[in-house]
Amino acid sequence: MSQIRKDLILIFATLLLLFHLEQFTLTVRPGAVSYLVLLVCAAFIFTIALPFARHLNLWLSSAFWLGIYLVYRMVISAQRPFLAGVDIYVTISEVAILLFSVYLAHRLMASLQNAEGVIEKMTFAGFTHKTRPLDEAIEDIQLELTRSRRYDRPLSVLVVKPMSNSMKLELRQNLVNLQEDMVERFLIASVGQAIGKVVRRSDIVIEQNNQDRYIILCPETSPQGLEILASRIQESIHQSVGINTLWGASSFPSEALTFESLLQKAEAKLNDESNPDLSPRLVEHDHAEKPAAPSLE
Numbered sequence: 001m002s003q004i005r006k007d008l009i010l011i012f013a014t015l016l017l018l019f020h021l022e023q024f025t026l027t028v029r030p031g032a033v034s035y036l037v038l039l040v041c042a043a044f045i046f047t048i049a050l051p052f053a054r055h056l057n058l059w060l061s062s063a064f065w066l067g068i069y070l071v072y073r074m075v076i077s078a079q080r081p082f083l084a085g086v087d088i089y090v091t092i093s094e095v096a097i098l099l100f101s102v103y104l105a106h107r108l109m110a111s112l113q114n115a116e117g118v119i120e121k122m123t124f125a126g127f128t129h130k131t132r133p134l135d136e137a138i139e140d141i142q143l144e145l146t147r148s149r150r151y152d153r154p155l156s157v158l159v160v161k162p163m164s165n166s167m168k169l170e171l172r173q174n175l176v177n178l179q180e181d182m183v184e185r186f187l188i189a190s191v192g193q194a195i196g197k198v199v200r201r202s203d204i205v206i207e208q209n210n211q212d213r214y215i216i217l218c219p220e221t222s223p224q225g226l227e228i229l230a231s232r233i234q235e236s237i238h239q240s241v242g243i244n245t246l247w248g249a250s251s252f253p254s255e256a257l258t259f260e261s262l263l264q265k266a267e268a269k270l271n272d273e274s275n276p277d278l279s280p281r282l283v284e285h286d287h288a289e290k291p292a293a294p295s296l297e
Helices: 002-028 036-049 051-055 058-076 087-122 134-151 164-174 180-196 223-241 259-272
Strands: 155-162 204-208 213-219 245-252
Touching: 002 036, 002 087, 036 058, 036 087, 058 087, 134 155, 134 204, 134 213, 134 259, 155 180, 155 223, 155 259, 180 204, 180 213, 180 223, 213 223, 213 259, 223 245, 245 259
Parallel strands: none
Antiparallel strands: 155 213, 155 245, 204 213
């Protein structure tokens, strides 16, 4: 939000400078009429308010408004010298202010779009799979464990946690304008959103805010299928949020018989894999598109 404040201050300062330039023009040439103030205001309104103008390139937009200014100077205001005497300084100043105003309008528009995106994501409106606190999911967890025991079906627990150094880098690069704790909460929420795009309806996604991680209970998922799911989750998080993650997993009944034991096993693997040089489950992604992973079944 601080970037928006800076842009608004710069816009106010630009308009103030433009007012003084207009006064100077009237002093040099009494009775001269300039429409630069209207042109600058039109550039701000056009760039920020009109939806299709938001997609225009900065250079294209600058050329458009500069063209309008030149047409005005050469046709409508032909009585004023263009590049003669003191008017050359007035012309250069007007062009500089106009182009700087177009740049400020584009920067303010980008800041507003970024703020809109942050607010939209932080309201969880885009979540396709709701996460739940651990204490609210206990009953469903026990139900799935009972079902797996009764029918001798596989069940796995997956723990996913963003790498701290990767998340700090993302904080510095992309969202430095917000409070750090708000940004961290936003990134964790974005991780949950990325997980929700990959997991199935039968999976239970549990958010642990105090540890900045997610626990995913995966009924009917074997260890082999779990590895495929974890790879998909890592890919989804990296593409959506831009950070890398660690994961640890355990399976019922081969590794443990209770949820607490399964969670401890998964946590132990997660902690063992905290060193990127030693972790076989830490997958670094680039920005290239990856082929679709095979089915979990």
